[in-house]
Amino acid sequence: GYPVLIKARAGGGGKGMRRVEHPDEFSEALSSARREAKAAFGDDRVLVEKYVDKPRHIEVQVFGDNFGNVVHLYERDCSAQRRHQKVIEESPAPGMTEALRKAMTDAAVKAAKAINYSGAGTIEFIVDASQGLKADRFWFMEMNTRLQVEHPVTEMVTGTDLVEWQLRVASGEKLPKTQSEIALVGHAFEARIYAEDATKGFLPATGTLHHLKFPDAASECATMRIETGVRAGDAISPYYDPMIAKLVVHATDRQGALGALGAALSRTEIAGSTVNTAFLAALAADPDFAAGDVDTSLIGRHQETLTTVPPSSDETIAAAALAASGAGASPSSDDPWSSLVGYAHFHSVARRTWLKFGEDDIAAKVSVRADGRFQVALGKPYGDTNSHDFRATPRLARWPGHITVF
Incomplete structure (x- = not known):
């Protein structure tokens, strides 16, 4: 039944993706999605899946070795998205029930074992949140057979180094920990800092980073880390992804981590290109997001409020x-x-x-x-x-x- 979602098989970031509300729109949307997928990925094959009206994007980090062992490292919530691309991720998922967590992690581990998976991977699910999080309201979406951009939040809440795990498994070692040894501690957020103009539909921006300074280190209530590949004086060109950095915070609970995220964004200084730090700060302070009432349409519903430029002092x-x-x-x-x-x-x-x-x-x-x-x-x-x-x-x-x- 409609609505359905057409999605590029080889894609990501919202490219080659079309929502279709009625059968009469399907043919045109399919052609458009395939053209975009071919141009972006060199592959015009697509998937068609049910479109969930209030979807949560929740994924499970899995890890396998060459001895048949597979573990999960709990879930990440990546529902805060614009143009089908993630901007703030967190772990654990807000409002997660023990029943749903067990069902999702069991399914993820079972899927990885079924293909004898080795290394880091992510099993992504769409969750229908229209009636709360329930164990029978989630569906497999896809598997990412790599380490993802948002893996730091998993590292923060589990105390693991997933890159080290990859190297050990690739060297022929067994997984460093068994499932019972992997604990979920505290709460973590990651904000993706992009060179983009939120007031103009999140259009990518360019420029030279004349000034670039991130918060120094840990605060009293949270641990923080910055992952970046640029420095002051570098140019942001139109030829690469406009992400400047990932700002990651970890605290004992969600409220503390969210407060630390807002404080860290306010202390991030970037001049020379239009960036999305003000938008991220507004999203972190949004009442629905702060309450954990988030789905993939949240930013779209609140976009005008989240992207309004405040008057300058x-x-x-x-x-x-x-x-x-x-x-x-x-x-x-x-x-x-x-x-x-x-x-x-x-x-x-x-x-x-x-x-x-x-x-x-x-x-x-x-x-x-x-x-x-x-x-x-x-x-x-x-x-x-x-x-x-x-x-x-x-x-x-x-x-x-x-x-x-x-």
């Missing part, structure tokens, strides 16, 4: 104006006269800078006071309304919107 705009003016930059030479920014005999000489925040044009006047402070006056073009003083050039933590100089 005068202090942030003043900091941007000071940085854009160059008044606080280091002297270009050792000549003492080079350090006299805005110097004149009897008064300071202001530097004018014009900024654009969204659709708003902002005029700023930067001057140096006698005590060495920088004063920034802000207003609509040529109308100074608010001023802010800085003893030295402030470090621009993050750009809440699109601020450009022209």
Whole structure:
């Protein structure tokens, strides 16, 4: 029965995927999905499956060796998705019952044993959450025969190193632990930080990462780790996946881990490309997500609220104006006269800078006071309304919107 989902056999990330509500739409949707699958993966074969109206995407991490042993490392909930691609994953799944966990993990282990699976793998299930999580309301979706992007949350809650396990199994060793030795401890989240514009339908973004700083280390209530392959000065091009980093936190319970996730996102500083950190922070604070009432349509239902750019504070705009003016930059030479920014005999000489925040044009006047402070006056073009003083050039933590100089 309809609706059904057409999905590329070789695909991922929502490519080659179409939801079909009525038989009359099927032929066109099939052709479209196959064309996209062929272009993206070189394979136009597709699967057709039942579309569940309130689906939860819950997957089970499995691991096998070459001696017939297979274990599971519990489940991950990957229901927070946009464009069929995961953005925040967690383990364990919120609201998971012992009956459903046993049914799902038993099914996952049985599936892996049936194919004599060796190494790391993930059995993915679709769960109908319309009437709560029940042991008879989940269906096999697919198996990923590799280590997945979200594997760190499993490592955090089980205290394992899955890459080490892969190397040991590939070297001919048995699994390092039996099922009874694998415990589930605490709660973990992973947020995928992308170079993308959430306000424009999550379009990938490009640019040079002029400033990139992640939170330092563990906080009092959570353990944190950052996985990234970029550094300040690197360019984000259109030729590769726009993921910048994975931010992972672990705490004793879900509430503590969620609070740590929000705090870590607020301390993440990225400038030079549009990124999704504000969107991730808004999602982490969303009442439904915070309550664990999540399904794969949550982001779509709340997209307008989650992607609204908050108004920028005068202090942030003043900091941007000071940085854009160059008044606080280091002297270009050792000549003492080079350090006299805005110097004149009897008064300071202001530097004018014009900024654009969204659709708003902002005029700023930067001057140096006698005590060495920088004063920034802000207003609509040529109308100074608010001023802010800085003893030295402030470090621009993050750009809440699109601020450009022209």
